[in-house]
Amino acid sequence: MIEFRNVSAGYPGGENILRDISFSVKAGENIGIVGANGAGKSTLLKTALGLLNFEGTVLIGGAEVNKKNLPVIRKTAGYLLQDSDNQMFMPTVLDDMVFAPVNYGKSRPEAEKAAKETLESLGAGYLIDKYNHKLSGGEKKLAAIATVMTAEPEILLLDEPSASLDPKNRRKIINILNSINKTKLIASHDLDFILDTCEKVMILNNGELVCQGKAGEILQDAELLDRNGLELPLRYYGR
Numbered sequence: 282m283i284e285f286r287n288v289s290a291g292y293p294g295g296e297n298i299l300r301d302i303s304f305s306v307k308a309g310e311n312i313g314i315v316g317a318n319g320a321g322k323s324t325l326l327k328t329a330l331g332l333l334n335f336e337g338t339v340l341i342g343g344a345e346v347n348k349k350n351l352p353v354i355r356k357t358a359g360y361l362l363q364d365s366d367n368q369m370f371m372p373t374v375l376d377d378m379v380f381a382p383v384n385y386g387k388s389r390p391e392a393e394k395a396a397k398e399t400l401e402s403l404g405a406g407y408l409i410d411k412y413n414h415k416l417s418g419g420e421k422k423l424a425a426i427a428t429v430m431t432a433e434p435e436i437l438l439l440d441e442p443s444a445s446l447d448p449k450n451r452r453k454i455i456n457i458l459n460s461i462n463k464t465k466l467i468a469s470h471d472l473d474f475i476l477d478t479c480e481k482v483m484i485l486n487n488g489e490l491v492c493q494g495k496a497g498e499i500l501q502d503a504e505l506l507d508r509n510g511l512e513l514p515l516r517y518y519g520r
């Protein structure tokens with residue numbers, strides 16, 4: 282579903298940030314991306330979506346990521362941005378939520394129904410007509426997650442989905458992600474969240490893929506985590 286082959290990528294006019302990254306994600310797999318601030322997690326997700334220039338090969342849902350395929354890539358892969366302010370750019374939550382579904386052929390009433398149902402499934406139906414600029418940080422995150430889910434993409438690329446959520450909403454998102462049988466790549470500093478949602482994990486350090494494997498093993502390896510600027514998940518801390 283997702284494949285990186287010897288991928289190096291960077292921002293316009295700058296040096297490569299990601300260096301020689303290779304991995305693959307099978308259909309239905311959930312993989313966490315962890316690493317210190319600036320390690321390259323968000324850059325990796327942006328590269329998967331074709332938002333950055335890169336060397337090497339990236340495949341999303343069987344399609345090679347290139348200019349020609351961008352429309353199909355965007356439809357296949359839903360992207361939750363790290364900063365919800367950049368995701369929710371229309372006046373109201375509903376405006377943002379119906380944008381992609383209508384673009385992909387749903388009627389406006391159908392898209393509105395789907396938007397309402399998704400928000401309600403997150404216990405946030407009350408957000409539907411709110412102005413984005415008047416939302417709290419966590420409300421904006423919930424609205425952004427709902428926006429990505431409403432478009433029903435086959436692949437979810439989620440950048441810090443649990444950041445700014447309260448414990449109950451965080452738990453709700455964990456349960457919902459676990460109930461959707463889609464391929465997911467989740468970047469997060471919340472290693473407990475990764476343990477609850479992902480069977481595998483990869484560690485990025487300074488643009489390099491240091492290791493990948495079972496989340497339950499890698500995220501218990503205090504030395505490995507420490508070498509890569511990370512700490513044990515809370516549930517393993519002090520044991």
Ligand SMILES: Nc1ncnc2c1ncn2[C@@H]1O[C@H](COP(=O)(O)OP(=O)(O)OP(=O)(O)O)[C@@H](O)[C@H]1O
Pocket residue numbers: 292295298316317318319320321322323324325363
């Ligand atoms: N728009 C940009 N232009 C130039 N360099 C950038 C840009 N965005 C990020 N970078 C650089 O790329 C590197 C990786 O950043 P990235 O956002 O991928 O890190 P991250 O692992 O997501 O970090 P965080 O945990 O803070 O979200 C950093 O050194 C950063 O300064």
Ligand SMILES: [Mg+2]
Pocket residue numbers: 322323324363440
């Ligand atoms: Mg980031």
